[in-house]
Amino acid sequence: DTGVSQDPRHKITKRGQNVTFRCDPISEHNRLYWYRQTLGQGPEFLTYFQNEAQLEKSRLLSDRFSAERPKGSFSTLEIQRTEQGDSAMYLCASSEPSGTPAYEQYFGPGTRLTVT
Amino acid sequence: DAKTTQPNSMESNEEEPVHLPCNHSTISGTDYIHWYRQLPSQGPEYVIHGLTSNVNNRMASLAIAEDRKSSTLILHRATLRDAAVYYCILRVPIQGAQKLVFGQGTRLTINP
Numbered sequence: 001d002t003g004v005s006q007d008p009r010h011k012i013t014k015r016g017q018n019v020t021f022r023c024d025p026i027s028e029h030n031r032l033y034w035y036r037q038t039l040g041q042g043p044e045f046l047t048y049f050q051n052e053a054q055l056e057k058s059r060l061l062s063d064r065f066s067a068e069r070p071k072g073s074f075s076t077l078e079i080q081r082t083e084q085g086d087s088a089m090y091l092c093a094s095s096e097p098s099g100t101p102a103y104e105q106y107f108g109p110g111t112r113l114t115v116t
Numbered sequence: 117d118a119k120t121t122q123p124n125s126m127e128s129n130e131e132e133p134v135h136l137p138c139n140h141s142t143i144s145g146t147d148y149i150h151w152y153r154q155l156p157s158q159g160p161e162y163v164i165h166g167l168t169s170n171v172n173n174r175m176a177s178l179a180i181a182e183d184r185k186s187s188t189l190i191l192h193r194a195t196l197r198d199a200a201v202y203y204c205i206l207r208v209p210i211q212g213a214q215k216l217v218f219g220q221g222t223r224l225t226i227n228p
Contacts, residue, residue: 004159031212031213033213033215035216035218040220041220042201042203042218042219042220042221043160043216043218044218045215045216045217048210048211048213048215050211050212050213055210055211055212055213056210056211056213056215091159091160093159095213104162104165105162105216106162107159107160107161108159109157109158109159110158110159
């Protein structure tokens, strides 16, 4: 498999519960990004990892959100005490190390979260 | 972050060329212009990018205005599989990488 994978693809949870999503990037990519997409809107940047280091976080990432990338491989995004406003598609992307001309980001299929 | 403006929707016929416009009047000198598209129930996929010169690849062409305040994505012969939301994006530097700043995109419908 050469693409970015995300798990689960769909998650339904009740308000107040915690949820965790996983992203497996393309194996040789050391850069990993999380975006959030609400219905009818374009994706919004949430956070970025270079290897295991989280180097950039958006103001959208409230203190209920936490992301990790242990050992610089897969990443997890956790949302604590979910709210209905957290309902969205959570997209993961990865890209190659610096020096690659395009800096193209490869996106996974996303995890659709519904908070009831 | 600098922003892009695109029409909400466009429609074209199969096997005809499609020109998708984008305005980015606040672009800075180092911002690359990227186009991604998103098919239904999928993540976005890269289409093409450029800085100043027009660019061609197997998927599309990108025409960039001389003042870089606008650009046009050209699909030379649209197929039904090109029906998607097309995003014109400015790639903004962040520490050690770039983030993609998406707008609302143009929903392209292709008629058979």
